[in-house]
Amino acid sequence: MPRRLNGIILERLPKYYNFLQERERRGGAAAVSSHEIAAGTGVDDTQIRKDLAAIGLKGCPRVGFSAREVATCLRRVLGFEQRYAAVLVGAGRLGGALAAYPGFQELGLTLSGVFDVDERKVGLAVGGLMVKPLAELEEFLRRFPVELGIIAVPAIAAQDVADRLIEGGVAALWNFAPLTLTAPAAVRVRNECLSIGLAELGYYVKCAREDRARA
Amino acid sequence: MPRRLNGIILERLPKYYNFLQERERRGGAAAVSSHEIAAGTGVDDTQIRKDLAAIGLKGCPRVGFSAREVATCLRRVLGFEQRYAAVLVGAGRLGGALAAYPGFQELGLTLSGVFDVDERKVGLAVGGLMVKPLAELEEFLRRFPVELGIIAVPAIAAQDVADRLIEGGVAALWNFAPLTLTAPAAVRVRNECLSIGLAELGYYVKCAREDRARA
DNA sequence: TAGATTGTTAATCGATTAACAATC
DNA sequence: TAGATTGTTAATCGATTAACAATC
Numbered sequence: 512m513p514r515r516l517n518g519i520i521l522e523r524l525p526k527y528y529n530f531l532q533e534r535e536r537r538g539g540a541a542a543v544s545s546h547e548i549a550a551g552t553g554v555d556d557t558q559i560r561k562d563l564a565a566i567g568l569k570g571c572p573r574v575g576f577s578a579r580e581v582a583t584c585l586r587r588v589l590g591f592e593q594r595y596a597a598v599l600v601g602a603g604r605l606g607g608a609l610a611a612y613p614g615f616q617e618l619g620l621t622l623s624g625v626f627d628v629d630e631r632k633v634g635l636a637v638g639g640l641m642v643k644p645l646a647e648l649e650e651f652l653r654r655f656p657v658e659l660g661i662i663a664v665p666a667i668a669a670q671d672v673a674d675r676l677i678e679g680g681v682a683a684l685w686n687f688a689p690l691t692l693t694a695p696a697a698v699r700v701r702n703e704c705l706s707i708g709l710a711e712l713g714y715y716v717k718c719a720r721e722d723r724a725r726a
Numbered sequence: 727m728p729r730r731l732n733g734i735i736l737e738r739l740p741k742y743y744n745f746l747q748e749r750e751r752r753g754g755a756a757a758v759s760s761h762e763i764a765a766g767t768g769v770d771d772t773q774i775r776k777d778l779a780a781i782g783l784k785g786c787p788r789v790g791f792s793a794r795e796v797a798t799c800l801r802r803v804l805g806f807e808q809r810y811a812a813v814l815v816g817a818g819r820l821g822g823a824l825a826a827y828p829g830f831q832e833l834g835l836t837l838s839g840v841f842d843v844d845e846r847k848v849g850l851a852v853g854g855l856m857v858k859p860l861a862e863l864e865e866f867l868r869r870f871p872v873e874l875g876i877i878a879v880p881a882i883a884a885q886d887v888a889d890r891l892i893e894g895g896v897a898a899l900w901n902f903a904p905l906t907l908t909a910p911a912a913v914r915v916r917n918e919c920l921s922i923g924l925a926e927l928g929y930y931v932k933c934a935r936e937d938r939a940r941a
Numbered sequence: 942t943a944g945a946t947t948g949t950t951a952a953t954c955g956a957t958t959a960a961c962a963a964t965c
Numbered sequence: 966t967a968g969a970t971t972g973t974t975a976a977t978c979g980a981t982t983a984a985c986a987a988t989c
Contacts, residue, residue: 515933518926519956525925529904533881544970552906557958560971572964572971589925590932608823609920614904618924658931666748682934683927689744689829691767699930703923705824708916709833710740710804711733712898715914716873717805718730719897734980759946772982775947787947787988 516588520562526552527559528585531578544575591619596655597685600672601663602627602635602642605687609663610638620659624651628668645672652679662686673700731803735777741767742774743800746793759790806834811870813896815887816878817842817850817857820902824878825853835874839866843883860887867894877901888915 516524530551534543545563549556563576566588570576586592597620599606610622625637628645635642643651651657660676662669662684669688676684683699686692694700731739745766749758760778764771778791781803785791801807812835814821825837840852843860850857858866866872875891877884877899884903891899898914901907909915 516929517955521926521929522922525919525922526906528925529881529919529921530906533905536882546970553908555958557972558956561957561973564972570971573969574965575970588929590928591925593928593932593935595928595931604819604823604826608819611819612920614921614924618921619928620924658934659927666744667751683930685923685927690748691741691745693768699927699934701923701927703920704740704744705827705918706744706829706833707737707740708900708918709829709835710743710806711736712874712900712914712916713805713808713810713834714731714736714803715898716810717808719873719914720808732979761946770982772948773980776949776981779948785947788945789989790946 516565520565521589523552523554523558523562524566524585524589526554527562528582528589531582531585534578535582539578541578542571542575543578543581545570547575589618591617593619594621595619595658596621596623597659597661598622598624598626598648598651598657598676598681599638599661599663600626600645600648600676601687602629602632602637603663606661606663607637609661609687610640623655623657626651628664648675649679652676652681656680658682660684662688662692664688666690731780735780736804738767738769738773738777739781739800739804741769742777743797743804746797746800749793750797754793756793757786757790758793758796760785762790804833806832808834809836810834810873811836811838812874812876812900813837813839813841813863813866813872813891814853814876814878815841815860815863815891816902817844817847817852818878821876821878822852824876824902825855838870838872841866843879863890864894867891867896871895873897875899877903877907879903881905 527548530548545556545559548559566584568581568584599610599622602625622638625640625642626645626648627642632642633644658681660681662672664672666688669690670692673684673692677694677698686700686702689704689706691702692700742763745763760771760774763774781799783796783799814825814837817840837853840855840857841860841863842857847857848859873896875896877887879887881903884905885907888899888907892909892913901915901917904919904921906917907915
């Protein structure tokens, strides 16, 4: 297994994992072929064999891979087995939805604090936690080391929040504000920008219209 | 301008747009260089010049690009100027957050219906609309043509909802359930899977821990 | 003019795909 | 054995990067 997996394979592995979870719920066979995973995820089957080989899995000619073994290995490689702490900054609608996301626990994350600058939100329960004032963020991070910061505040406030989380020692940032955050290279940032998705789909809707107009 | 932009450039264009919006709010100069956009988005400056050229923009040596012209062109190319109708299926927390997303209007989308299978949610106000029973989806789509279907239901129900939306004539699907939907090639599907993001970040958290352990 | 910036060609890089031998 | 599937090498493809001429 390579020391580090790159971002491209890292986008595909969770797809395989999701597929295997669904497949197990449906009562799939113990052996799964790369072809079957390909059909369920839209990824090329050769690619899948390469990815699985890259994380140290061996298949069996004529049989396929052990579905359980693949799922276990994916959990381990992706770090779902570890527990790590996260804080959420921004207790608005999006923040609330994130905090309530049932997959968090399964994927290893434990939400340990929720913060908001808005006094009216302070004291509310979000994700089973009481919302704290943003001013207490630094103190909190000193007392409870946190590895992931989740940013669900308006774009205008996001970089400031990011800087404070980084200063507080988080290893990674998950940003839902519509801008590209700047951060030192040691801090991993993932920008989960909704408007990128919407822009892509809007573009296709536009193209579909033009196609119809031509036809 | 090419007939169709591919997915890779389509992921970058909204970043440029977001950056220019932020920049205007901060009162940036009329001219913007590829270098400046590069600094703000993390994209290589040569890449930016190529992308802008690909959508028909011309810059000015020694000066840069007209920020307003670039923003306008991006809006047009990405289809933000058009209005198109969407329905949301799933009025849970995530659905509620999506419906309330302030960027929707700006990006051209008009939410025309919200549906949920849960009777307790029917009649609630979500995104300014009254939640309707899922059983009425087909009838609604017949009466009000809709171009985008937004899926915010549990994984187990997502494919069924997708099939019904496709049957009802949507051109694109925006899927927030953690699985890869299957759809005819004519229907564009974007899977906005939160667990992919979390898996990537969890992986980096794991790597950061291992690095510390080694050090 | 000098110098900053664009625009474009060529080179590099890496990912994906195709082909096929190995294997159970 | 025959045949399905893996595993791997080689070829292709396309994106990114580097270099540099053109331009104001």
